Structure formats: structure tokens, C-alpha cells
Amino acid sequence: MRLNPFSFHKWCVSSVASAFVAGSLILGSAAVQAAEVKEIKQTIEQNGTNLSVRANLMMADGKTMQDDMVLLTHGTLTHMERSTYAALQKNLAALGVSSLAINLSLGVDNRQGEYDCAVPHKHRHTDALQEIGVWLDWLQKQGANQVTLAGHSRGGNQTAWFVSENDSDAFEKVVLIAPAFEGPKPAEFLAKAQEMQKKGEGQSMINGIDFIYCKDAQATADAVVSYYQDQSGYHTVELLKSAKKPTLVAIGSDDDVVAGLAEAVEPLVASGKVSAVTIEDADHFFLDFANEDLAAAIAEFVAE
Numbered sequence: 001m002r003l004n005p006f007s008f009h010k011w012c013v014s015s016v017a018s019a020f021v022a023g024s025l026i027l028g029s030a031a032v033q034a035a036e037v038k039e040i041k042q043t044i045e046q047n048g049t050n051l052s053v054r055a056n057l058m059m060a061d062g063k064t065m066q067d068d069m070v071l072l073t074h075g076t077l078t079h080m081e082r083s084t085y086a087a088l089q090k091n092l093a094a095l096g097v098s099s100l101a102i103n104l105s106l107g108v109d110n111r112q113g114e115y116d117c118a119v120p121h122k123h124r125h126t127d128a129l130q131e132i133g134v135w136l137d138w139l140q141k142q143g144a145n146q147v148t149l150a151g152h153s154r155g156g157n158q159t160a161w162f163v164s165e166n167d168s169d170a171f172e173k174v175v176l177i178a179p180a181f182e183g184p185k186p187a188e189f190l191a192k193a194q195e196m197q198k199k200g201e202g203q204s205m206i207n208g209i210d211f212i213y214c215k216d217a218q219a220t221a222d223a224v225v226s227y228y229q230d231q232s233g234y235h236t237v238e239l240l241k242s243a244k245k246p247t248l249v250a251i252g253s254d255d256d257v258v259a260g261l262a263e264a265v266e267p268l269v270a271s272g273k274v275s276a277v278t279i280e281d282a283d284h285f286f287l288d289f290a291n292e293d294l295a296a297a298i299a300e301f302v303a304e
Contacts, residue, residue: 035061035093044105044134046127052110055102055135056080060093065143068302070099070175071135073128075153077115077213079103084152084285091295097302102135104128104155117214120205124226126233128158129165136170148302150175153257153284157181160240161233167244174247175298178258178284181236181265184228193224237264240274247274248301250294252282275301 038057043050060067070092074080080101089099106115107123132149139147149171151159156179163174189209196204202222211217212227232238240247249269251262268274277297282290 035059035090037089040100040138041110042134042138044131046105046107046130047122047124049107049109051105051107053103053105053131053134054080054110055100056086056089057098057100058089058093059098060096063096063098065098065139066145068097068146068148069139069144070097070148070150070298070302071132071139071171072099072101073132073149073151073155073159074101074104075155076180077106079111079113079115081113083287084291087291088286088295088298091292092299095295095299097295097299100135100139102131104131115214117217121211121214121217121219121223122203124223125154125158126161126226128155129162132159132162133166136168140170147171148173148175148298150177150298151179152177152286154180157234157236160236163245163247164233164239164242172245173302174243174245175250175301176236176247177250177286177294178252178255178261179236179249180234180258181261183230183234187224187228190224190228193221194229196221197225237268240265240268243268243273246301246304248297249274249276250286250297251276251278252284252286252290253278253280254282255284257284277301 035058040055040057042053044053072085072088074082074085080103085101089101092099103111105111108119136147147170149159149163156176159174160176160179189206193206196202203220205218205220206224207218208216209219211219249265262276262278265274265276269276279286279290279293279297282294286294
């Protein structure tokens with residue numbers, strides 16, 4: 001079954017990267033054991049409300065904030081501690097790469113775990129851009145100067161969108177992991193939400209709608225328009241055409257959530273605009289050995 005997350009020349013992991021994984025996981029097993037997650041909290045202002053936001057910092061053994069650092073943004077309505085991201089942080093640490101996995105607030109103060117569909121949706125797709133910027137600023141203040149921005153699924157699109165609007169020296173590279181790349185599917189309640197916005201009722205709720213993955217949900221008109229009105233920023237492949245930083249797109253060979261990604265990005269790889277890696281036997285969530293291979297590809301790209 002294919003889901004809609006808003007809703008490259010194929011480069012497989014090389015034998016060098018595979019050896020890199022094997023050797024590093026053996027030599028770096030102590031690093032995995034030594035690396036500990038440290039929760040970081042900040043307060044941000046969003047849509048007129050102060051919210052506490054969280055992130056997990058994992059420092060690779062013997063590394064400092066001045067060494068390679070990956071800022072990782074999760075996918076739709078999920079969270080930083082989901083298995084995909086927790087494993088990726090550990091696997092990166094084993095390879096000597098530190099990471100900060102952020103937890104998007106989604107309009108909820110001190111949000112924990114998966115988004116509760118019973119909670120009315122007040123968040124907007126583009127709120128993530130602000131939060132990526134907040135955490136990037138935090139890293140800068142800690143002395144981080146070799147930052148790679150990374151995002152998975154919807155977080156991949158949000159990362160690409162942020163990069164397209166922020167050509168900054170605060171980060172060096174970009175990794176998009178199975179990024180959502182097509183525009184949102186039309187929704188019959190979008191017209192109602194747009195009309196409400198025109199009347200100045202953007203914060204008013206629309207009830208009983210299927211919003212993203214939540215059935216019979218409540219969402220503000222502003223949230224509906226943000227997630228369902230097609231905008232240029234939703235089209236990740238188009239954004240990559242003007243990429244200014246070295247960018248790697250990671251593709252799962254068995255991913256049916258963003259099916260067609262490899263073909264969509266192939267012309268950009270051929271032109272040298274971006275690089276791509278296909279992780280064999282990986283579905284959309286890059287679990288188990290696929291996660292190790294993903295970490296190896298990211299570590300190799302970061303080290304280049």
C-alpha cells in the first residue's frame with residue numbers, strides 16, 4: 001500500500017562503505033556503549049504561544065561540538081525517539097559522528113511520543129522550518145561548525161525547504177532520507193479552510209475531517225491550508241535544482257511510501273546537482289541492518 005507523506009543515477013552502498021561499517025562497528029562498539037543521549041530543552045514562541053521543545057543529543061566517543069554533527073528531523077506526526085532515529089543516532093555515534101535529533105513541537109508543549117490524534121491540530125507544516133532554525137542556532141552557540149542538516153520523510157521535505165530559504169554558513173551539508181517529494185493530495189475541506197482564512201477565522205476549528213493520518217480529527221483552518229494547499233516548497237525535487245550545499249538523497253530499495261523517488265531525482269544526480277545512495281533491502285523506515293548501512297552512507301558523505 002502506498003501512503004502519501006504530505007498526504008537518483010543509482011548509487012548503492014559501496015564495498016568501501018560496507019567495510020567502513022563492519023570495521024567501525026567492531027572497533028566502535030565501545031563508542032556505542034559510551035555514547036549517551038542527553039535531552040536538551042528550549043523554549044520557543046510559536047503562533048503567539050510559548051512552547052517547550054526537546055531534542056536528543058548523542059556525542060560520539062572522544063568527539064566535541066566542533067567535530068561533525070548531524071541535526072536530524074523526524075517524519076510525519078512521529079517523534080525523535082522512534083526506532084529509526086534512535087538507532088540512527090547510535091549507529092552514527094559508532095562511526096564517530098555526533099547527532100542532535102529534534103522533536104518538532106507540532107503545537108504541543110513539551111511533546112512526548114507519537115502525536116495524539118485526539119488533540120486538535122493547530123500546527124502548520126512550515127512550523128518545522130522555524131524549529132530547525134532554532135536548533136541550528138543552539139548548535140552554533142555550542143560551538144558546532146561542521147553541521148549537516150538531515151531529515152526523514154516529511155522531515156526531509158521540511159529540511160530541503162529550510163535549506164532553500166536559508167543559504168547559511170551555519171551548516172555545510174544536507175542529507176534527505178526518503179524525503180516526501182510530491183505535493184499534497186487535494187482535500188474537499190481545503191476550500192472551506194481558505195474561505196475561513198479570508199474571513200480572518202484562521203484559528204477557528206474545522207471538525208470531523210481526516211487530517212493527515214488522523215481520522216475524524218479537528219484542525220484549524222490555518223493548519224488545513226498549510227498542509228493541503230499546494231506550494232512550491234512541497235516539491236523537494238524542484239528545490240534540489242537550486243541546491244547550494246552538497247546534498248545526499250538516501251533511498252530505500254523497498255520503499256513504497258515515496259515510490260518513484262529514485263527516478264525523480266536521477267536527472268539531478270546525472271547533472272551533478274546532488275548525490276544519491278540506494279540502501280538495499282530498506283523500506284521507508286530503514287530498520288536493523290538497513291539502518292547501519294544508512295548510517296555508513298551518511299558518515300562517509302559527512303567525512304568527504
